[in-house]
Amino acid sequence: MSRPSDQALARAVELDREDSLAPFRDRFFLPAGKSGTAKRYFCGNSLGLQPRSVADLLRQELDDWARLAVDAHFHGATPWFSYHEVFRESMAAIVGALPGEVVVMNSLTANLHLMMTSFFRPDGPQRKILVEESAFPSDTYAVKSHLRLHGLDPVKDLIVARPRDGESCLRTADLEQLLEERGSEIALVMLPGVQYYTGELFDIGRITSAARKQGCTVGFDLAHAAGNVPLRLHDWGVDFAVWCTYKYLNAGPGAVAGCFVHQRHERRSDLPRLAGWWGNDPESRFRMHLIPDFQPADGADGWQLSNPPVLALAPLRASLGLFQEAGGMEALRSKSIRLTRFFEEQIELLDCPGLEVLTPADPDRRGAQLSIRIGQESEKVFRFLLDKDFVVDYRRPDVIRAAPVPLYNSFQDVLELCRCLGEGMGVVR
Ligand SMILES: Cc1ncc(COP(=O)(O)O)c(C=O)c1O
Known part of the structure; x- marks a missing residue:
């Protein structure tokens, strides 16, 4: 697998380090992937993760x-x-x-x-x-x-x-x-x-x-x-x-x-x-x-x-x-805007022909989710991502939806997803 550029990785690490909401990730259960490490979960727009405190309540x-x-x-x-x-x-x-x-x-x-x-x-x-x-x-x-x-x-x-x-x-x-x-x-x-x-x-x-x-x-x-x-x-x-x-x-x-x-x-x-x-x-x-x-x-x-x-x-x-603990919707939205913008930038950097983000570029006209039109062989690209332990969803005819959720997703999650998406686009075409 190709690695993200050192520069992009350093930036994602830095953004995660500065993120005051990062500790909230540990308050959720993340599904386990094949290798035992957590899957990269981008389906909070479909089913949010389980907070660890649910069982006690x-x-x-x-x-x-x-x-x-x-x-x-x-x-x-x-x-x-x-x-x-x-x-x-x-x-x-x-x-x-x-x-x-x-x-x-x-x-x-x-x-x-x-x-x-x-x-x-x-x-x-x-x-x-x-x-x-x-x-x-x-x-x-x-x-x-x-x-x-x-x-x-x-x-x-x-x-x-x-x-x-x-x-x-x-x-x-x-x-x-x-x-x-x-x-x-x-x-x-x-x-x-x-x-x-x-x-x-x-x-x-x-x-x-x-x-x-x-x-x-x-x-x-x-x-x-x-x-x-x-x-x-x-x-x-x-x-x-x-x-x-x-x-x-x-x-x-x-x-x-x-x-x-x-x-x-x-x-x-x-x-x-x-x-x-x-x-x-x-x-x-x-x-x-x-x-x-x-x-x-x-x-x-x-x-x-x-x-x-x-x-x-x-x-x-x-x-x-x-x-409430995270500071409410304004605090979450502030991270969400940065996270989704970072996601969009990394997709742009892939420079893959046929890849198109359907979601508006204006942050005032979108939430966390980006809907990415994949074009040809879209289902194979989706399956490639699933196989690598990324959880995104697929909506026919050719769209992958992914939502980095500020309560539990990181900038490094986003970078890894984009890296794998680029790789998947290369492999299946
Ligand atoms: C936009 C939208 N409306 C309605 C529904 C239906 O919701 P429910 O099955 O909870 O009634 C969904 C379910 O995902 C949805 O995404």
Whole structure:
């Protein structure tokens, strides 16, 4: 294998030495590679690594269950009755919300359905949904199913925003223009915070403001944005947002998802919602059948359905604790910008014909992930990387996605990945 230039290696070593977040790597389990050394893991945009403190937090809940059984609802170390409240402050900090605007519940797609039930209110000619062309399939299915629920036509009533010919990413100005021209037809704008395929970071503030000017409701899928980039959902005036916690938020496979509802909707009685007992005002929740009419709790809590899945939530406490210890999203973002820029520079230095980074070059328009179009023999290049113990992912037809995550990736990881990518490109072609 060819070695990276001495100069590049010295620089990566120096950058890692100066990195005050470097010690956080040891707070995670890294999967072992063939030779027994850790794999170089770049799939935190898909499944974040397990924080080492997860097992203790889980064990605490198992012990409370064993020792106290039903009494742990009120007398456990962290009472289960209000377990979801533990995440209010820390999750609000991740997405830039007021504590009452966020709740952790269900899964991302389930929350998207709950939100669209309340916030997709087609009204006469303003009845369509705006999405982007390469939306994640679960979102597309959910959106189309809501159009059908309202007796609308997923072909005619879906407006699809597309990048310009020859471009991979959507321009904010084009979205603004589309909203200005067709806003009077659009009831709901449903877009990603960070696009899963290209890694493009959408300008949520500008899009929200352009949409609201036209009287559209605005929702965001933040699966690839939460824990990746700083967000200001409250200030931007987003109506609702949903996100998962198993990617950059490291809460484990299929972990419980997040949901944001802007404060201005907190007490709206005109919004229909699918109700369940945990969304009821906690003061009257246990009066049970004595109060058969639903009295929603204030804020996002009022959209909960069921009692919190404590064993599934415990890992999220471990991860959000690490975010706080690391200094929050601003500190992580500062490293992330440098790490991803370094990644991009090293790809440029490879000077491989056919290799193209689809992700915008502007740091304000991307998070951690770079999506690299490989061109010919892309799957073989991907397999080459896997064989050398690099964990990246492959999205058809020819893109490798890799996300250096500031909590556990190093500049040397990035350098090694680029070295191996260059080698792989040489070997398979
Ligand atoms: C952008 C995006 N939206 C939605 C989903 C679906 O999430 P879930 O299966 O947790 O509902 C994913 C899953 O990876 C995703 O990446």
